[in-house]
Amino acid sequence: MRTDSQLLEDFVSRHxxxxxxxxxxxxxxxxxxxxxxxxxxxxxxxxxxxASVFADxxxxxxxxxxxxxxxxxxxxxxxxxxxxxxxxESNRQRQEKEAAQLNEIDGPTPAAxxxxxxxxxxxxxxxxxxxxxxxxxxxxxxxSHGAIAxxxxxxxxxxxxxxxxxxxxxxxxxxxxxxxxxxxALEQTLAAHALQPAPAVFPSWLVGRALAQAAVxxxxxxxxxxxxxxxxxxxxxxxxLILTLxxxxxxxxxxxxxxxxxxxxxxxxxxxxxxxxNSQLALADSAKIANDLKAGLSRLQDIDKQRRLERTREERAxxxxxNWDPQAxxxxxxxxxxxxxxxxxxYYSGRFAWEYGSILDLLHLTPHQxxxxxxxxxxxxxxxxxxxxxxYFAGKQMMFMGADGATxxxxxxxxxxxxxxxxxxxxxxxxxxxxxxxxxxDDMASAVWDSATPLSAEQAAKLVQxxxxxxxxxxxASFLSPDQMTALQWAKEEHSYVYH
Numbered sequence: 001m002r003t004d005s006q007l008l009e010d011f012v013s014r015h016x017x018x019x020x021x022x023x024x025x026x027x028x029x030x031x032x033x034x035x036x037x038x039x040x041x042x043x044x045x046x047x048x049x050x051a052s053v054f055a056d057x058x059x060x061x062x063x064x065x066x067x068x069x070x071x072x073x074x075x076x077x078x079x080x081x082x083x084x085x086x087x088x089e090s091n092r093q094r095q096e097k098e099a100a101q102l103n104e105i106d107g108p109t110p111a112a113x114x115x116x117x118x119x120x121x122x123x124x125x126x127x128x129x130x131x132x133x134x135x136x137x138x139x140x141x142x143x144s145h146g147a148i149a150x151x152x153x154x155x156x157x158x159x160x161x162x163x164x165x166x167x168x169x170x171x172x173x174x175x176x177x178x179x180x181x182x183x184x185a186l187e188q189t190l191a192a193h194a195l196q197p198a199p200a201v202f203p204s205w206l207v208g209r210a211l212a213q214a215a216v217x218x219x220x221x222x223x224x225x226x227x228x229x230x231x232x233x234x235x236x237x238x239x240x241l242i243l244t245l246x247x248x249x250x251x252x253x254x255x256x257x258x259x260x261x262x263x264x265x266x267x268x269x270x271x272x273x274x275x276x277x278n279s280q281l282a283l284a285d286s287a288k289i290a291n292d293l294k295a296g297l298s299r300l301q302d303i304d305k306q307r308r309l310e311r312t313r314e315e316r317a318x319x320x321x322x323n324w325d326p327q328a329x330x331x332x333x334x335x336x337x338x339x340x341x342x343x344x345x346x347y348y349s350g351r352f353a354w355e356y357g358s359i360l361d362l363l364h365l366t367p368h369q370x371x372x373x374x375x376x377x378x379x380x381x382x383x384x385x386x387x388x389x390x391x392y393f394a395g396k397q398m399m400f401m402g403a404d405g406a407t408x409x410x411x412x413x414x415x416x417x418x419x420x421x422x423x424x425x426x427x428x429x430x431x432x433x434x435x436x437x438x439x440x441x442d443d444m445a446s447a448v449w450d451s452a453t454p455l456s457a458e459q460a461a462k463l464v465q466x467x468x469x470x471x472x473x474x475x476x477a478s479f480l481s482p483d484q485m486t487a488l489q490w491a492k493e494e495h496s497y498v499y500h
Contacts, residue, residue, distance in 0.1 A: 008065035011058075020061075024054050030071065031078045038082035045089070049081040056081075112189050116179060121263055122270075123173035131166035138163050139190040177270070349374065359431050363424045372419045373428075437467035440491045447487040455484065463488070 002010070007023040010016040028050060035049035036042075056077060057064060067073055124132055130152065137143040137151060149159035171186050334341050352374045353360070360370060412432075416425050441463045445455040455463075459479055466473040476488055 004070045005065050005067075008057075008061045012061050012065060020058065023057070027071070027074055028054070031074050034075055034078035035082040038079055039086060045085050046082070049078060049085050052081040052085075053077045112185070113192070116174075116186075116189055118263065118266060119174060119177045119179050122267060123170050123177060126173045127166060127169055130162065131169055134159070134162045134166045135170060135190075359428060363420070363427060365420075365424070369419055369424075373416075376415055376419070433468050434464075437464045440467055440488075440494075443491040443494060444484070444487045447490060448484055451483055451487075453481045453483050459484070 002019070002022070004023060004026070007019045007026075010019040011023070031053050032046055032050045035053075036046040039045045039049065053074065057074075064070060064073065124135065127135065133152065134148055137148045138145075143151070145156050145159045145163070148154075148163065149156050152159060152162065154162065167187060174186065356373075365373065413425070413429060416428060420428060441455075441460055444463070445460060448454055462474060462479050463476060466476050477485060480488060
């Protein structure tokens with residue numbers, strides 16, 4: 001069975017609709033019942049929410065195919081889709097209720113229009129040209145959809161859709177202006193009150209004034225153009241109309257200008273409120289930035305304080321380490337833990353028997369000789385490596401550690417000669433020199449293994465002979481390169497108790 005990720009991958013890469021159908025079949029129960037619970041058992045709206053979720057899945061399949069928990073995402077999406085439908089239904093019911101209150105038996109009341117009219121022009125001004133033209137032709141001039149289609153060069157259906165969309169945008173602008181309760185029944189209010197006839201005297205006053213202006217302007221330019229074309233009777237009628245209707249026209253103009261001043265004043269108040277809100281938001285942002293800077297400074301101070309404490313601890317530890325005596329500490333440790341001394345005795349005795357067992361059997365040593373030789377070999381090799389080792393070997397006469405910290409082959413021969421017979425000393429020192437020569441050669445070979453001049457088998461054999469018999473064998477400088485000689489010097493320093 002394909003996983004959810006594989007189903008979505010096939011749907012994205014190969015447009016595999018059966019794969020998407022399988023994905024929907026697999027999760028539809030989960031999504032539907034989440035939506036059903038969120039919508040209080042409303043099956044129809046739960047089905048709408050489920051369809052919305054899977055439409056979102058199809059849209060975001062490219063991103064969701066790598067989602068680690070697709071079931072959790074579907075659960076959250078189902079709750080959000082159900083919440084959106086519930087809010088939409090609640091808003092629709094509220095708008096219908098408000099519309100019912102405003103649209104009673106005689107339709108929208110004049111009071112509703114009186115409250116809406118101061119804001120309608122401001123809202124219209126915020127529409128684009130095409131939308132504003134559609135609303136004005138339909139509701140303010142009473143044009144049919146066919147006439148609007150002809151004016152905007154659209155089909156009848158397109159004109160109807162343009163009017164509906166423009167009306168929704170107008171409702172949104174009214175909500176921003178604070179008249180949301182009146183925008184619910186916007187269409188009914190506009191249909192009932194937006195189309196209003198002009199005052200009875202207005203057309204005549206306008207015609208008269210236009211004719212008079214048309215007659216006066218050309219006269220100033222030499223009585224040409226329009227003046228020559230206008231009959232004398234027209235000028236007489238115009239003058240009579242102006243004298244007769246001048247008072248009424250002046251009163252209408254004054255009222256109209258007052259209304260425009262009120263609208264402009266309201267616009268100024270709105271703009272001032274907007275500037276005030278913007279200033280408040282900017283002040284809040286500045287305060288937040290100041291708080292963030294203060295918190296950042298506090299964090300930096302804490303970090304600096306922590307670093308100073310760490311530096312103080314490091315300096316204290318360095319001072320304590322400089323005054324630390326490993327031998328003195330090792331002695332104290334051995335005094336407190338005699339079981340460690342016993343374990344070291346057993347370890348070095350076993351190591352001595354393992355490394356020198358065959359030659360000890362050959363030399364036929366006495367127990368006294370074997371114990372004395374043990375002190376001069378492996379125990380000496382461990383001297384000074386640790387505080388415990390330093391304390392363990394403190395006070396012993398070591399073959400590899402003289403009073404000044406240096407040891408020579410002559411000192412080694414003398415120390416062995418004090419324990420063994422001449423015949424035993426000759427056999428032991430030959431074995432000892434051969435072992436040390438092999439050890440130095442191995443260390444040197446390891447040091448140059450990854451270099452440009454690794455040690456060959458022939459060079460290794462010659463090196464062992466040279467180290468065993470430095471007086472009779474060839475000098476290492478005769479068959480080693482400069483880099484190899486540097487490595488040999490390092491290996492001898494590592495084994496300075498024999499080579500120095």
